[in-house]
Amino acid sequence: MSAPAPTLSSARPATGQPGDLVLRFRDVAKAFPDGTVALEGVDLDVRRGDFVTVVGPSGCGKSTLLRIASGLSPATAGTSQVDAERIGYVFQDATLLPWRSVKKNVELLAELHGMSKTATNQAAMDAIELVGLRGHEKKLPRALSGGMKMRASLARSLTLDPDLFLFDEPFGALDEITRERLNDELIRLFAAKGFGALFITHSVSEAVYMSTKVLVMSGRPGHIVESFDVPFGPERTPELRFTPEFAALAGEVSHALREGHS
Amino acid sequence: MTATVHSAEETQVTTTVDTPPSASTADPVLTGAGTAPLVKRRGKGRKRVTDSLLPIAVFLGLIAVWYAITYLVLDPNRRFLMPAPHTIVTDALFDGPTMDKILPALGRSIVVTFTGLAIAIVIGMVWAIAMSQSRPIERSLFPYAVALQCIPILALVPLIGFWFGYDFPSRVIVCVMIALFPIVSNTLFGIQSVDRGMHELFTLHNASRTTRLLKLELPAAMPAIFAGFRISAGLSVVGAIVGDLFFKQGDPGLGILLDNFRARLQGQELFLTIIITAALGFAVFGLFGWLAKVAVGRWYDQSRDAG
Numbered sequence: 001m002s003a004p005a006p007t008l009s010s011a012r013p014a015t016g017q018p019g020d021l022v023l024r025f026r027d028v029a030k031a032f033p034d035g036t037v038a039l040e041g042v043d044l045d046v047r048r049g050d051f052v053t054v055v056g057p058s059g060c061g062k063s064t065l066l067r068i069a070s071g072l073s074p075a076t077a078g079t080s081q082v083d084a085e086r087i088g089y090v091f092q093d094a095t096l097l098p099w100r101s102v103k104k105n106v107e108l109l110a111e112l113h114g115m116s117k118t119a120t121n122q123a124a125m126d127a128i129e130l131v132g133l134r135g136h137e138k139k140l141p142r143a144l145s146g147g148m149k150m151r152a153s154l155a156r157s158l159t160l161d162p163d164l165f166l167f168d169e170p171f172g173a174l175d176e177i178t179r180e181r182l183n184d185e186l187i188r189l190f191a192a193k194g195f196g197a198l199f200i201t202h203s204v205s206e207a208v209y210m211s212t213k214v215l216v217m218s219g220r221p222g223h224i225v226e227s228f229d230v231p232f233g234p235e236r237t238p239e240l241r242f243t244p245e246f247a248a249l250a251g252e253v254s255h256a257l258r259e260g261h262s
Numbered sequence: 263m264t265a266t267v268h269s270a271e272e273t274q275v276t277t278t279v280d281t282p283p284s285a286s287t288a289d290p291v292l293t294g295a296g297t298a299p300l301v302k303r304r305g306k307g308r309k310r311v312t313d314s315l316l317p318i319a320v321f322l323g324l325i326a327v328w329y330a331i332t333y334l335v336l337d338p339n340r341r342f343l344m345p346a347p348h349t350i351v352t353d354a355l356f357d358g359p360t361m362d363k364i365l366p367a368l369g370r371s372i373v374v375t376f377t378g379l380a381i382a383i384v385i386g387m388v389w390a391i392a393m394s395q396s397r398p399i400e401r402s403l404f405p406y407a408v409a410l411q412c413i414p415i416l417a418l419v420p421l422i423g424f425w426f427g428y429d430f431p432s433r434v435i436v437c438v439m440i441a442l443f444p445i446v447s448n449t450l451f452g453i454q455s456v457d458r459g460m461h462e463l464f465t466l467h468n469a470s471r472t473t474r475l476l477k478l479e480l481p482a483a484m485p486a487i488f489a490g491f492r493i494s495a496g497l498s499v500v501g502a503i504v505g506d507l508f509f510k511q512g513d514p515g516l517g518i519l520l521d522n523f524r525a526r527l528q529g530q531e532l533f534l535t536i537i538i539t540a541a542l543g544f545a546v547f548g549l550f551g552w553l554a555k556v557a558v559g560r561w562y563d564q565s566r567d568a569g
Contacts (some may be wrong), residue, residue: 070466089466095459099481099561108477112467140561 018049021083022164022196023069028078029221030064037221038064042078044215044224046196048163053199053211054224055253056260061222062200066166069198084164086113088157088195092169094149096141102152103128103137110159120159127155130189147178151185158189167199171206180238183210191234204257208250209241216253218260225260228253342529354534363519364535368542371502371515374430375546378437379498383491385438386445393446394453394479395471404450411443415501419508428511436508437501441494448490452483485562488554495550499543516542 025044031037038061046052056062067073068080070089096105106127110120128134131151141149150170157165171179183206190197201207207214214228228249232240240246325347332346345353354360389407393400419436426432456479464474480487506517514522516539523532 091459093459095463109467112469
């Protein structure tokens, strides 16, 4: 179904330019008090217009990367520098407040940031439109499917019009069909908004399909073993998954994953 | 380029997820046809009859045992110990002078119950919220909440009378002390059980402590808080009766009345007062169950609560 393209004249004009650095990690390490080293020597740059995906096995420290980037948990060595006015963070869980309607949930972050009532309302309506939840504003989270919950969660971050978007395996719990659809929608959002994205996943195909750059991570301690630039342009269609180029790149990434894992 | 794709399939998935649990128990036979469903319907019908008949049978059985004790076990001049059910209705419920005593007493006990409960709710919630916001406060104050629960309040009742007299204030104090703990513990538990991911969401966006309390912790704790209210509601009736029963002075509430009827061997009146006291307990408990449904039933599935 096609809906008219929503206007993107929401909350504030885009401040950043494509290519502006929004996140930089230099030699970042994280050790926990019990002595486990979760990350070691991680270098990473995310610019506006970059969609950087980190792919790696469970427990390799991928999520720790995001927790450091967002400031939820400090690095124990190295520097992490964030040049983003606002950060969007999409958790693996939709973390919607069950007593709030979809609309009220989407408005939450704008509320926390002290946006005016009218601006909050406008930003929420725009974001709901963008993620395709129009008509579901009044529903409670319990009445939504997993995919719709994730859309609402995405819309909630979109109201802030973030320069840097962090995604912690957001579609990991969804079925494949829903996941692929949301992949496409996220690509469109990315193309429209031009934020910088750091996306965590354990799916190679999702990583290659979504990204401008794929980083392969290996665990114990977590470090980046290889980096791949993805040559496909900004417009991606599901057919891309069946091209030989896609298969070749996905094969290389899988290979790097296995190498790093052994 | 459009950034919106509306997905029909996904919406369909939702409708199946949407279906409230009650709908799944709705009789599927209504839409079905053919012989097999018909057999099923008859089977179900029989089940429903047993479902409602058995409780009635048990109730009638208990009444029968009661009559048996009254007329077969008890000596005729000791029947005041367990007067026949119908005489409770004829000699007490329909007896003007008796009801003239019971109704004002019921009124006084209701006032004590609700005053005590209201005070317990305010104190309990403030206490719990204070503990939830600071670990040292929790460490300093939680032992007293536990003490409140562990010390038999009855042991303190004489002291309360000694200090505050035997009238309304003392009765309310007893009521508050008995009703307080579930509110404190449930509110605290509710606030402390808030999902970690949600806390992190608020942390990421620099929410102040007050914002976090008002927009996250208290709403999330509401189901637990209301469960606490409901337990305390029942206890506050107990508190009102106990205070009354012990102080035995001032305008009689239900507790004093119970004791008076006992002392004067007025069996019918005593039983009626007990039944009315029980009804008050049920009513207050039910009221708070209903309030909980109104407040959080929209988003919280209460069937997950045990009791």
